[in-house]
Amino acid sequence: MISETLQNAINKQIIREMYSSNLYLSMAAYYASINLNGFANWMRIQAEEEMAHALKFFDYVLDRGGNVALGAIDAPQVKWDNEVAPFEDAYAHEQNVTAWINELMDLSHSEKDYAAISFLNWFIDEQVEEEKNASEILDRLSLTHSSPASLFLLDNELKQRVFVPPTA
Ligand SMILES: [Fe+2]
Numbered sequence: 001m002i003s004e005t006l007q008n009a010i011n012k013q014i015i016r017e018m019y020s021s022n023l024y025l026s027m028a029a030y031y032a033s034i035n036l037n038g039f040a041n042w043m044r045i046q047a048e049e050e051m052a053h054a055l056k057f058f059d060y061v062l063d064r065g066g067n068v069a070l071g072a073i074d075a076p077q078v079k080w081d082n083e084v085a086p087f088e089d090a091y092a093h094e095q096n097v098t099a100w101i102n103e104l105m106d107l108s109h110s111e112k113d114y115a116a117i118s119f120l121n122w123f124i125d126e127q128v129e130e131e132k133n134a135s136e137i138l139d140r141l142s143l144t145h146s147s148p149a150s151l152f153l154l155d156n157e158l159k160q161r162v163f164v165p166p167t168a
C-alpha cells in the first residue's frame, strides 16, 4: 500500500507528464507549421513518450492500491520565435522534470518506501537520457544557424525517430 502523501505526489506527477506530452505536441505543431517535418516528428514521438511516462505512474499508483486522481492540465505555449527556441524550452523543461523526479525520490526515502525507490530508479535513469537528448539536439541546432543545409540534414535525421514503448 502506498502512503497518501506519496500517492498525491505521484498523482501530481501524472499531470506533469501529461503536460509534458501536450507541450511537445504543441512544439510538433509549431515545427510542422514552418515545414520542419523531421523536428515535428521528433516532438510528436516525444509527446508519445511523455504519455507513456504518465501511464507508467498511473499504473504504479493502481498497483500499489492507491487512487488515481487526474486534474487540470495547463495549456502549453503555442508559438516560438525561431526553430531553436522549442529545444531551449525542452531542455529547460527536462531539467525541471528531473528536479520533480528527485523530489519524489526524496519523499520515498523519507517514507522508507523501498518499492517506490525501486520504481523511481527507472525515471532517474530516464531523465539522464531525456536531458542528454534535448541538450544534444539543442547544441547541434544552434550550430545550424549559419547553415540552412545542415538544418535540412538534421531535420532529415530527426524524421527517422520512431516510438519505442518504455520497458518495465
Ligand atoms: Fe517524462
Ligand SMILES: [Fe+2]
Binding pocket: 020, 050, 094, 097, 130
Ligand atoms: Fe521527458
